[in-house]
Amino acid sequence: MAYQCELGNGQHLFLDQSGTQTLVMLSSSGGGQQQQATQSIQTGSWTTDPEVFRVANGVIVKLKTAQGEYFVQIQGSSIGVLSSVPALDNAQQIQMQQLDSPSQMPPMMSPIEPMQPMQPMKPMQMGNMQMSLKPMAMKMGDMSMQMGVPTAPPAPPATRQFCSQCGVAVQSADRFCSSCGHQLDT
Numbered sequence: 001m002a003y004q005c006e007l008g009n010g011q012h013l014f015l016d017q018s019g020t021q022t023l024v025m026l027s028s029s030g031g032g033q034q035q036q037a038t039q040s041i042q043t044g045s046w047t048t049d050p051e052v053f054r055v056a057n058g059v060i061v062k063l064k065t066a067q068g069e070y071f072v073q074i075q076g077s078s079i080g081v082l083s084s085v086p087a088l089d090n091a092q093q094i095q096m097q098q099l100d101s102p103s104q105m106p107p108m109m110s111p112i113e114p115m116q117p118m119q120p121m122k123p124m125q126m127g128n129m130q131m132s133l134k135p136m137a138m139k140m141g142d143m144s145m146q147m148g149v150p151t152a153p154p155a156p157p158a159t160r161q162f163c164s165q166c167g168v169a170v171q172s173a174d175r176f177c178s179s180c181g182h183q184l185d186t
């Protein structure tokens, strides 16, 4: 269950319980600027609703938990746990307001979405240059470069052939000229 109260001067205090942690959050919207300070304190589960007191030098949050009593002091925008029990006899208690749903909490308190698994890297393409990793390879026009993979032994020099129609160089395995489409006699 989450609680909030107004501390004045546009400052809001939010208290929430997350497992055995107490989340203390300060949100101030003074001077047109939104400021937030959050502190997560290992306190154990609350056994009763938290209480907030106004003291001379700030605000004190009293938490009663399964592990004992905790006093959290808020001064300005700093949040700290007191090591000793403060005198709260004359302190004025501030009324806490219960938040019905966590959605009323500021967005910062929403659970952090789990990280998406890394997408495998896609080959990079720039104009006629292409680069990919694993194996590292680079291709630029007709030239290509590869690293990390055994290089194939150089192919035996192919017998150079030329198209009888247009005279462009063709591969001996080609059946048609890549330039004019003329059927090549092998």
Ligand SMILES: [Zn+2]
Residues within 6 Å of the ligand: 163, 164, 165, 166, 167, 168, 177, 178, 179, 180, 181, 182
């Ligand atoms: Zn040709």
